[in-house]
Amino acid sequence: MPELLLEILSEEIPARMQRRAAEDLREKLVELADECGFAATVSAEDVQSFATPRRLIGVVRNVPRRQPDAAEERRGPRVGAPDAAIQGFCGANNLAPEQLEIRETSKGAFYFAAIQRKGQDTAEVLASSVPELVYGFGWPKSMRWANTALRWVRPIHGILCLFDGKAVPGGVEFAALNPNVQPIHLPFTNKTVGHRFLAPGSLAVRDFADYRAKLKKANVLIDFSERRARIEKDGARLAQKQGLTIKPDPDLMDECAGLVEWPFVLMGRIDEAFMDLWPEVLATVMRHHQKYLALVDKGGNLASRFLVVAGTRTRDRGRAIVAGNERVLKARLADAKYFRDQDMCRPLEDYVPRLDQLVFHARLGSMREKAGRLEALAAIVGAAMPGTDPMRVRRAALLCKADLVTQMVVEFPELQGAMGGRYAAFGPSHEDAEIATAIAGHYAPRGPGDKCPSDSLSVAVALADKIDSLVGFWAIGERPRGSGDPFAMRRAALGVIRLIVENDLRVPLRSVFVQARDLYGKTAKELDERGIGDLLDFFADRLKVHIRDRGVPHDHISAVFANSRSEQVREDGLAGEVDLVRVLARVGALGRFLGTDDGADLLVAYRRASNIVRIEQKKDARVFEAALYDPGLGDGTERQLSDSLSDINAGMTPLLEAEKFEETMELLSRLRSPVDAFFDRVTVNVDDVDVRENRLRLLARINAVMNEVADFSKIEG
Amino acid sequence: MARATASKPSFQHLILELQHYWAEQGCTILQPYDMEVGAGTFHPATTLRALGPRPWKAAYVQPSRRPADGRYGENPNRLQHYYQFQVILKPSPDDSQDLYLGSLRHLGIDEAMHDIRFVEDDWESPTLGASGLGWEIWCDGMEVTQFTYFQQMGGMECEVVSVEFTYGLERLAMYVQGVDSVFDVDWNGAGMTYGDVFAQAEREFSAYNFEHADVDAVARHFKDAEAQCGALLALVPPLSLPAYEQCIKASHLFNLLDARGVIGVAERAAYIGRVRALAKGCCEAWLSTQEDGA
Known part of the structure; x- marks a missing residue:
């Protein structure tokens, strides 16, 4: 069956937007096929999309020549x-x-x-639905050009729209903002162009296979993964000749594959005179500013070579390109060296007063003020870690933001933290190594994949920095909403969670939040107990996300959070604390328990009990209260169960208080045989009203005792 | 360029060739605006002409001042005074990219020998209330031009979109001449270097910008310019061009105060807001003078 091929040729699409745009186009084409009534023959697998810096490409196979008739x-x-x-x-x-x-x-x-x-000719249908697709396509950032009112990511130059081998009739109309100006009509064609420099001529194509092949000949690889694989392969080959390997950097590799229609990988040298720059400085200059791939030797050291992904092949096989890039890198590195030498004329401490000039947030004051708060807050947090020297914590916290006003960081903001650490350790600062490490590491962890610091100084400063931001932004109402999280509060909260959990710290979050708020003085006075409670709720949510991401089933998490004893965040009142480590231990123990035979069996019994109680309560329109169970009324089996419940309940309380969750679960598993015996031998709904009621109360008690450990009603499956 | 001086064109030659090329594309070749500005965009030939529906094509050199960027002539890549070559085409032609690439070819930067790429870089001027989308143009990894489709000016959406090319002339010259320090750039092909022309000025102006500019006087001048601008805008009809000069003046004075390090955090945002308000007023006034015959 025929196929539809669409290519929108434009000026250079930002690398970071291409893959998302291709995915959006695919979805739009699936929708289009659906709305046009092609769903009977076009499945999702028949729709493919691609993007290059200049093209957005979609292909739909198995499109009928005529829309089916519809009744x-x-x-x-x-x-x-x-x-x-x-x-x-x-x-x-x-x-x-x-x-x-x-x-x-x-x-x-x-x-x-x-x-x-009656179904129309598909070509006619497409003549009206493809333009609609173009008009309705969304970009993260779009623009107008010339007189157009239409927005696109960059100016559009041509639209290839081919159905069944022929250009679809019609085209796209760019109306002008000013009604007196003629709209621009861009007709659908069967033509495209090749590589901007290597094959700029026009190409007529018959179908997708022809399109792809002709473009390949014209130095355009339409598939992102093909471009990326080529960079990887060619890069590795060049590196290998020098006994080197590419320093893995998937994001940069992705970006390079989005900057060219055909990658030409070349190798350049880094002037040895700059190899004494710190590796993070070299890497930042190369990566963020020049998009060069770094190379390492067998020992993992940065080599004095780099890879550049050029977008064209030149007559001299890239010699002038390499020479030019080497010169640019040299100038950049000369700058960096100059900044380093200037910055190191004075100790890091001297930069602290200059933080006055740097705004943290218009309503939360300057970075200088923040540094002052961090000094105090880090010491408070540090107290949760035995053996931490408060004086050194304070020192590291005071200095941790100082690098923000050094020339190097002003020029290369990505180096914040790292430079502070380097400047602290060397030159006129001479701070001790642990303080330097804490300064360098205090932004960590920057995301789920980033390493989490473990030395107490770094942990204290890292926690203080994030908690200060969270409390401050929370106080002025800058809270994350939906997809909007401009101050990366979610990331900060995740950072706090990971720092605490991975280092097994017992940090009383509520009181730390209160102290952090008080350090702001008047600025954060709006943040009342309720606001702090909200912030703790936010943490609880982030914690759920965090453990869910680590593969813990969400219902186990809900069971622990909904459990009546202590962990809940919302109802814990002023005295309550949120202890992340304890929550996690409990979730873990619950998961393991449910994995045992006893656990699975008890879960079945729990449900059976709660179903019976629920049904009978509804029938009688009253509640059977566990506490009113009368042990005197029951027979032997009943009494055995009731005694076990009492024993287990009594034994559980000290275990839970001692946070011995594994033991608690073990204790709970002893309930299995009396519960099973009860269901085997005892009938609940007997004629004797009192006996029936008492047995229902006993069932309610099973649930109540088990709920002490976790709310088993939340467990699914 | 492929002319006599193909191998290493001098600084002044680059300028002459750019002027020549853009004149051939139908641009009106203007001269620099005779005031201190932070970038070529501040020239009224760009800021004001980008507004409204009338077509416009112009090119000019603009000396630009960034007081905080001075390094006493000690840094091979930093200057507090430098040159931009500015081109504005309105409406942005369909072949904007080709026209631009043609200018590089004209300078001897042949795409058969060099790697020219369009790397996303959106542009914004908070003081002008202006923004646009476009790229940095990389030539063998060197950023040689800012290529921008204006979307907003003076806080207003551009009715007709202009395209702006801003060439960093010093960088371009360093690149084509293959020198590592801006001060070694060959100025005229006859022994004069960029350093001969500007090294002393860089030293003296850095000292002025960072140490000696009279803070109180500069702050006063800022207020005077602001007041004068307001007064000119309040006239009926407003005097938009003289008012805009006062706006430019205020903008530069703010940059000077900033370099002197006397503007606090909160003040900084306020200053930017004040300049933007002036720019917006001037843009509106200028548009109001354009209404007939538009």
């Missing part, structure tokens, strides 16, 4: 409705009254119109 039935007025209503219905559907059918429905007899829609 539709519309209900009209009730039989016996006023004539005008019936006439109106006929008019709207272009039918005579005698063409209407009468049908009985559950609501009475109605007139029905059976409408046969």
Whole structure:
């Protein structure tokens, strides 16, 4: 069956937007196929999309030449409705009254119109639906050009739209903002162009296979993964010749594959005079500013070579390109060296007062003020880690932001933290090594994949920095909403969670938040107990996300969070604390318990008990209270269960308090045999009203005792 | 360029060739605006002409001042005074990219020998209330031009979109001449270097910008310029061009105060807001003078 091929040729699309755009186009084409009635032959696998710096490409296979006919039935007025209503219905559907059918429905007899829609030629359908797709396509950032009113990521130059080997009739119309200016009409064609420099001529194509092959000959690889694989392969080959390997950097590799239509990988040298720059400085200059791939030797050291992914092949096989890039890198590195030498004329401490000039947030004051708060807050947090020297924590916290006003960081903001650490350790600062490490590491972890510091100084400063930001932004109402999280509060909260959990710290979050707030003075006075409670709720949510991401089933998490004893965040009042480590230990123990035979069996018993109680309560319209169970009324089996429940309940309390969750679960598993025995031998709904009621109360007690450990009703599956 | 001086064109030759090329493309070749500005965009030939529906094509050199960027002539890549070559085409032609690439070819930067790429870089001027989308143009990894489709000016959406090319002339010259320090750039092909022309000025102006500019006087001048601008805008009809000069003046004075390090955090944002308000007023006033015959 025929295929539809669409290519929108534009000026250079930002690398970071291409893959998302291709995915969006694919979805739009699936929708289009659906809306045009092609769903019978076009499945999702028939739709493919690609993007290059200049093209957005989509192909849809198995498109019928003609839209299938469609039958539709519309209900009209009730039989016996006023004539005008019936006439109106006929008019709207272009039918005579005698063409209407009468049908009985559950609501009475109605007139029905059976409408046969003849399928149109697909080419005609596409002539109107493809332009709509273009007009409705969204970009993260778009622009107008010349007189156009339409927005696109960059100016569009041509649209290849081919169906069944022929250009689709019509085209796209760019209306001008000013109605007096002629709109621009861009017709659909069967033509495209090759590589901007290597094959700029026009190419006519028949179908997708032809398109792809011709473009490949014209130095355009339409598939991102093909471009990326080529960079990887060619890069590795060049590196290997020098006994080197590419320093893995998937994001940069992706970006390079988005900057060219055909990658030409070249190797350049780094002037040895700059190899004494710190590796992070070299890497930043190369990566962020020049997009060069770094190379390492067998020992993992940065080599004095780099790879550049050029977008074109030159007559001298890239010699001038390499020479030019080497010169640019040299100038950049000369700058960096100059900044380093200037910055190191004075100790890091001297930069602290200059933080006055740097705004943290318009409503939260300057970085100098922040540094002051961090000094105090880091010491508070540090107290949770035995053996931490408060003086050194304070020192590291005071200095941790100082590098923000050094020339190097002003020029290369990505180096924040790293430079502070280097400057602290060397030159006139001479801070001790642990303080330097803490300064360098205090932004970590920067995301789920980033390493989490473990030395107490780094952990204290890292926690203080994030908590200060969270509390401050929370106080001024800058909280994350939906997809909007401009101050990366979610990342900060995740950082706090990971720092605490991975280092097994017992940090009383509520009181730390209160102290952090108080350090802001008047600025954060708006943050009352309720606000702090909200912030703790936010943490609870982030914690759920965090452990879910680590493969813990969400229902286990809910069971622990909903559990009546202590962990909940919302209802814990002023005295309550949130202890992340404890929550996690409990979730872990619950998971392991449910994995045992005893656990699975008890879960079944729990559900059976709660179902019976629920049904009978509904029937009787009253509640059977566990606490009112009377052990004197029961028979032997019943008493055995009730005794076990009492024993287990009594034994559980000290275990939970001592946070011995594994032991708690073990204890709970002893409930299995008396519960099973009870269900085997005892009938609950007997005629004796009192006995029945008492047995229902006993069932309620099973649930109540088990709920002490976790809310088993939240467990799914 | 492929002319006599093909191998290493001098600084002045680059300028002459760019002027020549853009004149051939129908641009009106203007001269620098005779005031201190932070970038070529501040020239009224760009800022004001980008507004409204009238077509416009111009090219000019603009000396630009960034007081905080001075390094006493000690840094091989930093200057507090440098040159931009500015081109504005309105409406942005369909072949904007080709026209631009043609200018590089004209300078001897042949795409058969060099790697020229368009790397996303959107442009914004908070003081002008202006923004646009476009790229940095990389030539063998060197950023040689800012290529921008204006979207907003003076806080207003551009009715007709202009394209702006801003060539960093010093960088371009360093690149084509293959020198590592801006001060070694050959100025005229006859022994004069960029350092001969500007090294002393860089030293003296850095000292002025960072140490000796009279802070109180500069702050006063800022207020005077602001007041004068307001007064000119309040006239009926407003005097948009003289008002805009006062706006440019205020903008530069703010940069000077900033370099002197006397503007606090909160003040900084306020200053930018004040300049933007002036720019917006001037843009609106200028548009109001353009209404007939548009």
